[in-house]
Amino acid sequence: xxxISQIGKASLGCGPLIQPLSETARPLRQQIFERxxxxxxxxxxxxxxxxxxxxxxxxxxxSELIDTGLLEEVQTTREGEGGxxxxxxxxxxxxxxxxxxxxxxxDREHTAVLVDFAGNMIxxxxxxxxxxxxxxxxxxEAAERLLHRVCAKGGVDREAILALGxxxxxxxxxEAGVVHxxxxxxxxxxxxxxxxxxxxxxxxxxDNDANLVTLAELWFGAGRKLSxxxxxxxxxxLGMGFVINHRIFRGSRGMGMELGHTxxxxxxxxxxxxxxxxxxxxxxxxxxVREARTALNLPLGETQPVGVxxxxxxxxxxxxxxxxxxIFRRAGRYLAVGLSNIVNLFDPALIILSGERMRYDYLYxxxxxxxxxxxxxxxxxxxxxxxxxxxxxxxxxxGAAALALHELTExxxxxxxxxxxx
Amino acid sequence: xxxISQIGKASLGCGPLIQPLSETARPLRQQIFERxxxxxxxxxxxxxxxxxxxxxxxxxxxSELIDTGLLEEVQTTREGEGGxxxxxxxxxxxxxxxxxxxxxxxDREHTAVLVDFAGNMIxxxxxxxxxxxxxxxxxxEAAERLLHRVCAKGGVDREAILALGxxxxxxxxxEAGVVHxxxxxxxxxxxxxxxxxxxxxxxxxxDNDANLVTLAELWFGAGRKLSxxxxxxxxxxLGMGFVINHRIFRGSRGMGMELGHTxxxxxxxxxxxxxxxxxxxxxxxxxxVREARTALNLPLGETQPVGVxxxxxxxxxxxxxxxxxxIFRRAGRYLAVGLSNIVNLFDPALIILSGERMRYDYLYxxxxxxxxxxxxxxxxxxxxxxxxxxxxxxxxxxGAAALALHELTExxxxxxxxxxxx
Numbered sequence: 112x113x114x115i116s117q118i119g120k121a122s123l124g125c126g127p128l129i130q131p132l133s134e135t136a137r138p139l140r141q142q143i144f145e146r147x148x149x150x151x152x153x154x155x156x157x158x159x160x161x162x163x164x165x166x167x168x169x170x171x172x173x174s175e176l177i178d179t180g181l182l183e184e185v186q187t188t189r190e191g192e193g194g195x196x197x198x199x200x201x202x203x204x205x206x207x208x209x210x211x212x213x214x215x216x217x218d219r220e221h222t223a224v225l226v227d228f229a230g231n232m233i234x235x236x237x238x239x240x241x242x243x244x245x246x247x248x249x250x251x252e253a254a255e256r257l258l259h260r261v262c263a264k265g266g267v268d269r270e271a272i273l274a275l276g277x278x279x280x281x282x283x284x285x286e287a288g289v290v291h292x293x294x295x296x297x298x299x300x301x302x303x304x305x306x307x308x309x310x311x312x313x314x315x316x317x318d319n320d321a322n323l324v325t326l327a328e329l330w331f332g333a334g335r336k337l338s339x340x341x342x343x344x345x346x347x348x349l350g351m352g353f354v355i356n357h358r359i360f361r362g363s364r365g366m367g368m369e370l371g372h373t374x375x376x377x378x379x380x381x382x383x384x385x386x387x388x389x390x391x392x393x394x395x396x397x398x399x400v401r402e403a404r405t406a407l408n409l410p411l412g413e414t415q416p417v418g419v420x421x422x423x424x425x426x427x428x429x430x431x432x433x434x435x436x437x438i439f440r441r442a443g444r445y446l447a448v449g450l451s452n453i454v455n456l457f458d459p460a461l462i463i464l465s466g467e468r469m470r471y472d473y474l475y476x477x478x479x480x481x482x483x484x485x486x487x488x489x490x491x492x493x494x495x496x497x498x499x500x501x502x503x504x505x506x507x508x509x510g511a512a513a514l515a516l517h518e519l520t521e522x523x524x525x526x527x528x529x530x531x532x533x
Numbered sequence: 534x535x536x537i538s539q540i541g542k543a544s545l546g547c548g549p550l551i552q553p554l555s556e557t558a559r560p561l562r563q564q565i566f567e568r569x570x571x572x573x574x575x576x577x578x579x580x581x582x583x584x585x586x587x588x589x590x591x592x593x594x595x596s597e598l599i600d601t602g603l604l605e606e607v608q609t610t611r612e613g614e615g616g617x618x619x620x621x622x623x624x625x626x627x628x629x630x631x632x633x634x635x636x637x638x639x640d641r642e643h644t645a646v647l648v649d650f651a652g653n654m655i656x657x658x659x660x661x662x663x664x665x666x667x668x669x670x671x672x673x674e675a676a677e678r679l680l681h682r683v684c685a686k687g688g689v690d691r692e693a694i695l696a697l698g699x700x701x702x703x704x705x706x707x708e709a710g711v712v713h714x715x716x717x718x719x720x721x722x723x724x725x726x727x728x729x730x731x732x733x734x735x736x737x738x739x740d741n742d743a744n745l746v747t748l749a750e751l752w753f754g755a756g757r758k759l760s761x762x763x764x765x766x767x768x769x770x771l772g773m774g775f776v777i778n779h780r781i782f783r784g785s786r787g788m789g790m791e792l793g794h795t796x797x798x799x800x801x802x803x804x805x806x807x808x809x810x811x812x813x814x815x816x817x818x819x820x821x822v823r824e825a826r827t828a829l830n831l832p833l834g835e836t837q838p839v840g841v842x843x844x845x846x847x848x849x850x851x852x853x854x855x856x857x858x859x860i861f862r863r864a865g866r867y868l869a870v871g872l873s874n875i876v877n878l879f880d881p882a883l884i885i886l887s888g889e890r891m892r893y894d895y896l897y898x899x900x901x902x903x904x905x906x907x908x909x910x911x912x913x914x915x916x917x918x919x920x921x922x923x924x925x926x927x928x929x930x931x932g933a934a935a936l937a938l939h940e941l942t943e944x945x946x947x948x949x950x951x952x953x954x955x
Contacts, residue, residue: 282910291912300913339785351878355785362880363761363777366912373874374908375797377866386908388870444799448810452795456773456878458784486796486808488704490713490788491722 139164140172140524144181144204145357148229149335152185152203173202180208181228181523204229210271211519213512214257215278215323216250216295218242218347219418222508223257225265225272230331230516234265235505242417244297251310258311274314276323276515277307278507280348282384283319286365290317294347294383316518321350321368322359323510324465324502329354330513332500333463341459341495343370343450346466347417348383349391353457359517371395375448393445396421399438406434443479450479451486454495464499465506561586562946565594566603566626567779570651571757574607574625595624602630603650603945626651632689633941635934636679637700637745638672638717640664640769641840644930645679647687647694652753652938656687657927664839666719673732680733696736698745698937699729700929702770704806705741708787712739716769716805738940742766743790745932746887746924747774747781752935754922755885763881763917765792765872768888769839770805771813775879781939793817797870815867818843821860828856865901872901873908876917886921887928 142162147153159169176182183205186198206229214223220240225233236257245253254277262269281293288304290296296303308315318326325342333340334354342352349371353360361367371391372384379388383397392398400417403409403424415423428435450462476499484494502509564584569575581591598604605627608620628651636645642662647655658679667675676699684691703715710726712718718725730737740748747764755762756776764774771793775782783789793813794806801810802820814820822839825831825846837845850857872884906916924931
């Protein structure tokens, strides 16, 4: 018996034809845009087939999307049909007319990318910075400087930028545009979206690290093939993103998925957020560094950059230092707890591990995954697929750009008719 | 800025009218049925207003639903319009023509209810049993006996039963109809749905406890007012259900939401599932009973029923026995960890606590909720509303009936036209 009660499966299969409805029409426009975007290019007949809708409906809706500049036609040859090469027309996202900028603020550097509407990167930029929290003014200035530099580098006029996506680590209410806590911000509950919009005179969207990576995967990575997956980011913090039915799920009220701050130990290790026992306090880089002082026998007064300390810890572990090894081992075991909790709660088909710290993986990767499987329910099925994605340095900024593209297209798709009438 | 990227919000608001589409038509039929069911009764004009669709569309779709016997018209008077009392027509779920039975198998008793299609209870039945796992034959026999008895009691012919919903504790793959592990079943990976269908000659649906309570809430409780909520059940085990946008979410592959088996302690207490450190191993009744022996200083050989032992432990705690109090206190603290993890991941607006054990709540309720708030992220917002729902003994069976109603209507709503043509 096929059940259709689950989210993510509700839109499978073709039902009988019924009356028109306006409300559900918006998702269809989005579905068409999403499929074309994900596939790179796609013919109308294929869209009709995959979405179980009439060719006439596809023609109507894609005409609107073309009129508003979201899609365009592209000449193609039909491959795989005996090589006749008869010319055909496909649709693709129209890349050139619109641009967005993505900026990621983090502890060690600020990064920015300039992309077109199809997600192609025009230019990228990185500015190193000294670690620590900044005031709102410092944040605004850094964002403005990066915006100017990346536009100049890409040869794109600032006026041609449609929107800015900005990512910060920490607790971000994306809908309200408020950063409740971030290691890069010295204040709590900051209305960063509005402040940035006023400063730059641009449409601004903000979100946290993990959602950025998830959006980057949704737009440019795994989302091109899969409708449902989880992303776990391990870096200076530990984050999670979750995609159900081609859309990011942020929790019922928009502030969920804080895997790094789920508790794995009552009265456990102290976390940056001020609470105890958070998963992040066992697996994030600052957690490792904290114990590295002990393992490496460093004098209390001596300070080293986080990266240097981690490299040193890593070298010692490889060389057989038992204390150093036990630090990675413990982090790996707690990571296994966190991953198994995700599996037991969300039952994803794929978990993507992402982030700079993943390169220390091989020290404990096999054991960690084995431990995760031991902590998962025995359902007689295979566990989720685990992939480690090594994105480049500009991953986060790319994610911020995906945020801007995502929000912008949601807005555009929600008001196609109004736009077409202009 | 209003974001529409989140699940559960995607269907809010009225978009512009576009072409008909078959795929999304199915959800609309379901939406109409769901609203009428939730409201008890509702006028067509109100449906059109709430769903942002044309009155003509409502008329077409509701006609189909009436033709297939899912809805019926009911005479009503318009209230609140100056008391003119002009007669009007509303729609309601047609209760009488179809019946389903819900059965819950558990450790201490088996229960059953017979309900009509509007969810009204016709008859209920409970059979006590001695605890312990049973073979598949024992399960099938118990279910058959209960089905006969509840039908006889309700004066409904067995042939008039359209489907049976069956709930068992443990890991249930509802879609595949397989029970992977259950304390009431001596075998693992049992195809219970097919076995029961063959034995009874009835359409059968199976699911686990927590999803049953969630479906009961969705059909007969909180779901009448709210589109999104979480349910946590505490009884012989610890379970969770999650409703997003009026629908139950079981995880991407249908086996998620196993809160009781998320790990809250590395190498922690032994759980019934065979693993260590599961939340359930700290808060379920068997976990309390395990330590009760020590606290109450019971001889190792002496066995008492779980209920008796818990009552005794409870009395001792009330009387000031420090060891007994510490058992409840620890359970409460771990429960706080579990609840805060739900909040940090799912960010629900409401968490419903349900289950027999909730009556021990007042021993630690205030402290537990205070602790939960301390473990939640500081987002500057209120936490979720917490409600304790005290359902009667037949809650679980009612949930099993809701499962049957839910699955059956999903099937009926998915094939309305075909049915109408018969």
